Amino acid sequence: MKLAEIAEKLDLTVFSGENNLDKEVTGGYASDLLSDVMGHAKEGQIWVTLQTHKNTMGVASLKDLSAVVLVKGFAPEADTLKLSEIEGIPVLGSDKEAFELCGELYKLLG
Amino acid sequence: MTPVAIVKNALDKGLEIIGITDHNSTRQAPIIKKIAARYGLHVLCGAEITTKEEVHVLAFVDGLDKLEALQGFLDQNLVKVPNDPVFFGYQLVVDEDENVLCQEDDLLIGAISVGIDQVAKFVHSLGGVFIPAHIDKKANSLISQLGFVPSDIEADAFELSCICDVGSFFKSNPHLSGRNFISSSDAHFPGDIGKCCTNFDICDFSFASFVEALRHSAVDDFVKN
Numbered sequence: 001m002k003l004a005e006i007a008e009k010l011d012l013t014v015f016s017g018e019n020n021l022d023k024e025v026t027g028g029y030a031s032d033l034l035s036d037v038m039g040h041a042k043e044g045q046i047w048v049t050l051q052t053h054k055n056t057m058g059v060a061s062l063k064d065l066s067a068v069v070l071v072k073g074f075a076p077e078a079d080t081l082k083l084s085e086i087e088g089i090p091v092l093g094s095d096k097e098a099f100e101l102c103g104e105l106y107k108l109l110g
Numbered sequence: 111m112t113p114v115a116i117v118k119n120a121l122d123k124g125l126e127i128i129g130i131t132d133h134n135s136t137r138q139a140p141i142i143k144k145i146a147a148r149y150g151l152h153v154l155c156g157a158e159i160t161t162k163e164e165v166h167v168l169a170f171v172d173g174l175d176k177l178e179a180l181q182g183f184l185d186q187n188l189v190k191v192p193n194d195p196v197f198f199g200y201q202l203v204v205d206e207d208e209n210v211l212c213q214e215d216d217l218l219i220g221a222i223s224v225g226i227d228q229v230a231k232f233v234h235s236l237g238g239v240f241i242p243a244h245i246d247k248k249a250n251s252l253i254s255q256l257g258f259v260p261s262d263i264e265a266d267a268f269e270l271s272c273i274c275d276v277g278s279f280f281k282s283n284p285h286l287s288g289r290n291f292i293s294s295s296d297a298h299f300p301g302d303i304g305k306c307c308t309n310f311d312i313c314d315f316s317f318a319s320f321v322e323a324l325r326h327s328a329v330d331d332f333v334k335n
Binding site for chain 2: 034055062087
């Protein structure tokens with residue numbers, strides 16, 4: 001499913017990467033430990049997290065993830081947005097908590 | 111952050127002891143110690159270990175054999191993810207003349223697969239000191255990762271960052287006021303070396319004296335430059 005369709009169906013805020021939503025999302029990964037994502041996330045997955053700092057962009061780029069979705073209404077830090085543009089990793093957001101958002105994502109992608 | 115740049119900046123800032131704590135690696139430390147010794151600068155060798163919980167902790171040990179044991183522990187337990195040098199930079203160990211001695215291919219900013227308590231136990235088994243790093247910070251600190259400082263954690267001291275507002279930290283954490291604290295620069299660039307440090311009441315520069323001085327370290331001894 002395309003990232004744009006997920007963003008629309010789940011009413012996600014698009015913080016960055018508006019022109020980069022044509023990506024194909026292969027699945028999802030939920031974790032707030034960057035080392036865990038580094039070790040286990042797969043290419044094309046959408047990453048659900050509450051981590052707003054710029055290091056998420058490095059990890060997302062390293063693992064070729066399709067996007068990062070911040071939960072609970074969190075917004076990315078300024079540095080994160082800068083790197084998002086450079087790395088081409090869209091940052092999206094939801095007011096939902098991780099459990100609920102993952103449930104919705106799973107319904108779409110699982 | 112070449113060995114020579116580190117030593118020069120430390121000397122320029124009037125530091126007498128520095129600690130070398132690369133992320134999850136001890137390999138560069140003894141080289142810096144050797145160079146520093148020529149100028150009367152004392153170096154504590156160790157690493158800034160990222161535990162399984164993604165808490166950063168400082169570990170210092172005494173002697174090359176203990177340092178090798180610590181390196182072996184890190185080699186064995188680092189979760190292996192290939193580095194991307196384009197994004198994260200090259201992870202090099204260099205000699206005094208900046209010749210590359212070796213390159214670490216696995217990401218050193220990742221975590222090891224061992225939890226905080228086990229890391230503390232291991233460091234203490236080597237006669238070393240275990241200091242949770244920058245516990246005031248919002249990322250990779252005991253408080254950011256666990257939400258609190260466990261009462262039974264076997265820390266020889268805790269580190270506060272240069273940007274910590276010590277007054278409001280202890281207002282929010284009154285139960286920690288009796289513990290030992292150090293502050294240090296956590297310099298990742300030469301210019302940041304010595305931007306804050308800790309005065310120790312110490313009779314000589316032996317490791318044993320450092321360990322003893324840690325037992326008395328407190329926020330009154332912090333220096334901001």
